[in-house]
Amino acid sequence: MNEESERSQNHTARMARKKAVVDAAIARASEQRGVFLVLTGNGKGKSSSAFGMVARALGHGMTVSVFQFIKGKGDTGEQTFFQRQANLQWEQCGEGFTWETQSRERDIAAAQAGWDKARAALSDPAIHLVILDEMTYLFKYGYLSLEEVLSVIASRPAHQHVVVTGRAAPDALCAAADTVSEIADVKHAFRAGIMAQPGIDL
Amino acid sequence: MNEESERSQNHTARMARKKAVVDAAIARASEQRGVFLVLTGNGKGKSSSAFGMVARALGHGMTVSVFQFIKGKGDTGEQTFFQRQANLQWEQCGEGFTWETQSRERDIAAAQAGWDKARAALSDPAIHLVILDEMTYLFKYGYLSLEEVLSVIASRPAHQHVVVTGRAAPDALCAAADTVSEIADVKHAFRAGIMAQPGIDL
Numbered sequence: 001m002n003e004e005s006e007r008s009q010n011h012t013a014r015m016a017r018k019k020a021v022v023d024a025a026i027a028r029a030s031e032q033r034g035v036f037l038v039l040t041g042n043g044k045g046k047s048s049s050a051f052g053m054v055a056r057a058l059g060h061g062m063t064v065s066v067f068q069f070i071k072g073k074g075d076t077g078e079q080t081f082f083q084r085q086a087n088l089q090w091e092q093c094g095e096g097f098t099w100e101t102q103s104r105e106r107d108i109a110a111a112q113a114g115w116d117k118a119r120a121a122l123s124d125p126a127i128h129l130v131i132l133d134e135m136t137y138l139f140k141y142g143y144l145s146l147e148e149v150l151s152v153i154a155s156r157p158a159h160q161h162v163v164v165t166g167r168a169a170p171d172a173l174c175a176a177a178d179t180v181s182e183i184a185d186v187k188h189a190f191r192a193g194i195m196a197q198p199g200i201d202l
Numbered sequence: 203m204n205e206e207s208e209r210s211q212n213h214t215a216r217m218a219r220k221k222a223v224v225d226a227a228i229a230r231a232s233e234q235r236g237v238f239l240v241l242t243g244n245g246k247g248k249s250s251s252a253f254g255m256v257a258r259a260l261g262h263g264m265t266v267s268v269f270q271f272i273k274g275k276g277d278t279g280e281q282t283f284f285q286r287q288a289n290l291q292w293e294q295c296g297e298g299f300t301w302e303t304q305s306r307e308r309d310i311a312a313a314q315a316g317w318d319k320a321r322a323a324l325s326d327p328a329i330h331l332v333i334l335d336e337m338t339y340l341f342k343y344g345y346l347s348l349e350e351v352l353s354v355i356a357s358r359p360a361h362q363h364v365v366v367t368g369r370a371a372p373d374a375l376c377a378a379a380d381t382v383s384e385i386a387d388v389k390h391a392f393r394a395g396i397m398a399q400p401g402i403d404l
Binding site: 029034082178192197 | 259284306386392
């Protein structure tokens with residue numbers, strides 16, 4: 001038997017064993033219900049991952065509500081793109097990063113107004129996916145009650161998925177979530193002097 | 203001065219200092235060019251983050267090419283959704299995870315055919331964003347030459363962005379990238395017995 005054909009047979013045997021393991025894991029995971037995801041950490045990819053799930057959900061004919069709590073400039077690529085899609089509600093709840101407004105009162109009012117709308121979505125069984133983008137900052141600055149948010153998320157419709165993004169997610173938020181990804185900033189183009197790029201960062 | 207008004211003034215002063223730091227960092231980051239991003243790690247959010255950037259780019263009127271090297275089932279939400287968008291090329295290059303096909307020859311042929319198409323996109327200045335989804339597995343299994351891929355990425359049009367996703371990105375790939383995010387799997391619903399969910403995982 002030549003070397004390449006031996007390598008090929010070994011590959012087939014190894015992959016057959018791997019398939020058995022993967023198939024068994026898939027068989028064990030049999031529950032169908034809405035999941036609660038937290039995407040946190042300092043690296044690039046938290047909000048963009050949430051927007052990728054929006055695209056996935058729309059592809060399945062699902063209905064989606066997006067609440068952006070911090071970025072408020074209003075001319076991002078994601079907003080322009082998704083606002084022209086069907087089955088989607090897009091709410092800009094903040095007036096910009098909190099160091100831009102510099103007003104605690106205005107930030108709190110914007111956070112509360114956004115949360116009132118998000119709470120309505122989180123009790124609406126017609127909505128299949130709710131994105132709470134950059135919500136973690138509201139807990140950090142004390143603009144919203146974490147207990148209240150957790151309670152509303154816990155009592156949402158059983159099939160509804162929820163995604164919370166933002167740095168430094170509180171422990172209680174991660175404890176309540178089904179899936180938590182921590183995105184580490186190994187390297188970022190911004191620190192090498194490259195501006196935030198349309199299509200990548202905004 | 204009452205407590206809330208003092209807290210508010212402190213907030214304003216702290217945010218003004220933060221704004222100065224952020225603005226200075228933004229001023230230093232003045233270069234405009236295509237960036238090369240790697241999204242790796244075992245956590246949920248690598249491919250979905252890439253698809254979020256696709257949405258962002260389309261929102262800015264950019265042209266996008268997506269190459270999916272591993273997932274080959276063809277009925278994912280992202281594929282259904284993005285295939286009906288303008289300015290987008292979507293190529294399914296794999297026939298499924300490599301433990302599904304169990305044929306090294308077929309996997310290599312599919313990888314090479316996909317790479318031939320991706321290489322064309324990586325030399326086309328009309329394409330603004332190229333996604334090489336789950337490409338890292340091809341290096342792991344020896345299906346593609348990392349040196350060749352790095353050389354083609356390095357000589358792409360200057361304004362073109364490239365995103366590579368997949369677990370266990372090789373060190374040389376990360377070294378060549380401008381931005382690297384490592385997504386840690388802190389917790390995953392799948393391990394708690396919840397099936398892969400449409401709109402979230404596929």
